[in-house]
Amino acid sequence: MVVSLYPLGISPEPEILRTIAPGVVWIAALLAALFSLENLFKADFLDGTLEQLALSPHPLPLLAASKVLAHWLISGLPMIVLAPLLALLLTMSPAATAALVMTLALGTPLLSLIGAVGTALTVGLKRGGVLLTLLILPLYIPVLIFATNAVSAAAAGMPISGQLYFLGSLLALAITLAPIAIAAAIRISLS
């Protein structure tokens, strides 16, 4: 949806589209993650489910990780599936399309994991939405930079393994540590 606005808003010229395409798709993915994040814990917080989760005998980081996985399935995965189609619409080259799908596969789980930390911190606040954006966007920027950099490099025919390794290492770090941070943040928000 957002992606289709760019050609209308900026210019339908294929040359311009090709240069801005990585950024357009990635910003769309970022916004998709951001808009759906606010509801990640909200309903559970309001009806008390979150407290029950925190009290349950299962480790809270594991439960938090499953919530994040669910979020990624509805916000990140559709983006990966749609990416080749969007790339076609934005006249990207096959190499760039492959790079786009790879960076999205590595990057969107990262967006969900980082975002969930911010959501868990702000879930108890009345107007957490604005604050959430301020907290999360700075943490998203490195992901965005590495990912779009990789796609642009692939479009120019350069190797992209460096950027992919970096995204992969960030993802490994986030998968192992973010659930712990999310669980700690949930406990703080509930106290």
Added chain:
Amino acid sequence: MWAFFHKLASPKHFYRITGSWIPWLWAVTLLFMIPGLYLGLWVAPPDYQQGDSFRIMYVHVPAAWMSLFIYVFMAVTGGIGLIWNMKMADIMAASSAPVGASFTFLALVTGAIWGKPMWGTWWVWDARLTSELILLFLYLGYIALHSAIDDPRTAARAAAILAIVGSVNIPIIHYSVEWWNTLHQGPTVTRLDKPAIHPSMLWPLLLMAGAFQVYFFTVLLMRARSELLWRERRARWVRELFGNSAGTTVSNTQSNSDKAVT
């Protein structure tokens, strides 16, 4: 040694001990800053490429170092407060955030002023500039989150988690100049074997860095002391300190109503 640190962790002793440090810290700050500024602005020779405009470096570089250092300091003290439930660590972390944000802003502004004659533009979307801007947003997010939560304990713990998560960005900012070949010049000082900068320029820079460092601790202690008084305003030692005067009855009723609430 440990007994001394334990004493510092108690608000009452912290207030008493650090009160006597502050004049000395100011003196040390000036001791570093005056020769640093003198050597930097008058004695150091003009740069063979950049002329006199390189002298803004003596504010810009230490401010940029401090912006990173304070963030790490904030994350570490936040972590200490989170793990060991130390009130003083929370106060330290919360008090350092605005100072860090100011240093980050100072680094960005001096960089822009320097960039206008050198690069011909105020701002470039270059790796180091962008990551320094991200750092500013991280500081602002920390401050906003801290002030959005009413209970100081909860606020400190939530903000500490944010600071620790955000500290992933610190190495990215630090190495951004080496990882991406960008417009911002590479580091010239931190090469241990042979700095790529002449001693006559290096010494004022180190002096200024020392001055900024001591200045940070001075301002930090002053902020922490006033924050401490505010949080402990109903404690007995604060009331004794201020002669048990006017506010006593008010604070008594306040603490009673607080008890009723809890």
